[in-house]
Amino acid sequence: MAKQLGRDQQGITLRGSAEIVAEFFFYGINSILYQRGIYPPETFTRVQKYGLTLLITTDPELQNYLNNVVEQMKEWLYKCSVQRLVVAISSIENNEVLERWQFDIECDRTAKDERAPREKTQKAIQDEIRSVIRQITATVTFLPLLEAACAFDLLIYTDKDLAVPEKWEESGPQFIANSEEVCLRSFTTTIHKVNSTVAYKKDSFP
């Protein structure tokens, strides 16, 4: 808490912005997994964050995986070499991608050279993040039902020249063949701007 208070007074630095965005991804991905029923709801527990009651998973394997990805994202956000994060939800039986949650990241590279932090309050950023997460929860109303058993994968679009770390590998973009897209709200920390969209497979019945 003292660190966060200090941040309030100091403003937003590049490292602080990277942490905020990485945290948002952690909680956002957990919300998506819960809302879309990828994992059973009894494996989630409640926490307070951004002034909301959010659900995060208690499955240790899944937690380990998410923590690895989020830590790597933090580093890459600090280096401003990540462009996009995609949560691709696919059916286990036929490997068909049914839903794609895409978070575009625009990074202000001049922030690396600046010494003075930028003026934006923690509270304003939290309000914006809160509205985005509320929208994610609200999208359940119009997204089609995922009936078959599904699994998810996290894809990260980075610069071409970035070194691929251990345990990571290149993959395809996992498009949806016949998709409908909906743009959600965005939030910005004045150094990183995150735009959210969700794309889902159009139903065969009109």
Add this chain to the structure above:
Amino acid sequence: MEDLENNTTVFSTLRSLNNFISQRMEGVSGLATPGSSQSSLQIQYQQRVQLEEQAGQIHSKSQLLQVEREKMQMELSHKRARIELEKAANTNARNYEREADRNQELLTRIKQYQERETEAENKLKEQMEMNKSYKKSMETMSKKLQEKESKLAEANETITILKGKISELQWNIMNQEMQMTSQDSQKQELMEQLDVQQKKWQEASQQIQTLQASQSLLAEYEQKIKDLEQKLSQQEHDAVIVKNMKAELARFPKMERELRQLREENAYFREMKENNGLLKEEVEGLQRKLERYEKVQAQLVTVELENEKLLGKLKSWEKLDQSTGLNIRTPDDLSRQIVALQQRELVLKEQNSTITNSARLLEKARQQLQEEILRVQSQLLDEKKKREQHEALVRRLQKRVLLLTKERDGMRAILESYDSELTPAEHSPQLSRRMREAEEMVQKLHAHNTELELEVEMKVLKSQECTAEQSTVITKEEVDTLRLKIEELEAERSKLEEENRSLEMKLEKLTVQGDYDPSRTKVLHFSMNPASLAKQQRKEEQQQLQEECERLRELVRVLEGGGSIPGNLEGVGSFQSPQEVAELKKQVESAELKNQRLKEVFQTKIQEFRKVCYTLTGYQIDITTENQYRLTSIYAEHQGDCLLFKASSSGGKMQLLETEFSRTIRELIELHLLRQDSIPAFLSALTLDLFSRQTIA
């Protein structure tokens, strides 16, 4: 005065009356003459009127006089009144002074009295205050008195209450003392009762002790009785057992015989079983070989077909060699040729691409050069125009310069002339005239100058127009070509803009869908991600399920075939859940137990039945081999005497087989079996015969 006045009025009225009467008389007399009635009346009327007027005048005069007299009198009275008033005023003034003095005295007195009054009031106030304080103190004192009185009253009340309480307490004490005495008496009575009870209790305890002793003796006797009864029962049991043992001992030799026979049969059966097993395995092996050979045969057929096809293909390939004319004997050559062709193709494509690139570059260079040429031409034109403009300017300026120099010269000449002609003559009018003339000249020159400039400009414009016309004439063709080019370029531009817009839309849509620029971005994901883990698990599950499926299918086939379950299929049970396995095992055990119990029961029953048959019919019937029955009579003389019967497959008819014993009883056989065709008669005759022999012997 008034009386005088009244008298005067009376006198005046009397006089007037007299006058009137006199006049009346005259008038009456005048009436005697009726002749002049009318005029006399008129005259009388006029006289009356005059008289009345006179009367009135006189009356008014008299009134005037009266008024004047009154006025005089009034004035006199006024004067007297004034004098009197003055006197009165003086007296009043003196009175007033006296009164004023008195007033002042009274005022001083009043002041004194007022002071005394204030002092008295002050004293009063002090007294009042004192009074009030005394009253307050009185009140406090009275209050205190009241309080004390109230307290006294309360104290008295409490005293009375306490006195009452004391009296009550004394009454209570009295009562309690009474109760105490009564209770003492009761206590003594109770103590006496207690003593009595104690004596009784002691007697009772003594009786209890005696009873207990007797009870213990009873228990001992009962125990002895039980022991004796047990011994009795045991002895009875032993007797029964002894009897059974005797009977069993009698059976012992028979049992030993049977045991031997059963062991022999057992060994025989085991050998047969082993032979059976071996034979079954051989059969199974042979069946499998058969299946394999059949499969191999089918494969052979297909392989032969393929062989023929391949031979045909080979021949066609070999023919190819002949048809193409190249040096192709083996497929390696063919592949080499193909590779060479492909390489040539690649080379040619590369050349093609380089040539197209160079062509494009050349075109671009050409276009650039064309553009440069156009630019340079336009610049040239501009420069030419500028040069012409400058030349025109130069000419104008030169003409101006000439005019100005002329003016200057003129002015100088004038000035010199004026300077030379500086004489004391009257210059001023001449000078002024000359000045005017000079000014007029200057003005004329200016006008001429402007006209000339205008002409020059017109000339320049005309010249420019001429040059423009010339340039248009020369470059009309160029303009037409340029216009055509411009139109084409604009059309291309619009098309390109539309294409650009549509491409941008597509790009946006694709980026939203997730597209990316492969030259700048790449997509990474964690190797151990949940989707891939889920896929792996799915695959493993599928494989396991398939394997189980295959094994179950084999099991089903085997069971339908009716063969025994091979050992490797028993592993199927391992795929079932352990709970089902345990349940099935339990069921199996219970079934086996039931089986065993049934077997035991059947055995006992069978033995009983055989015993009964033996005792009733006199023959022991044993089964030796399939459908062969051996009968041994109870009265048989020798151990080995037996009859063998063979049953037909249906079991209805029995045939007697030859044995040693049967040769000895040929007569009976002939009689009962051959003639009478009755086996029971034969058997019963045999028993009777043997029985008779036994009893006799």
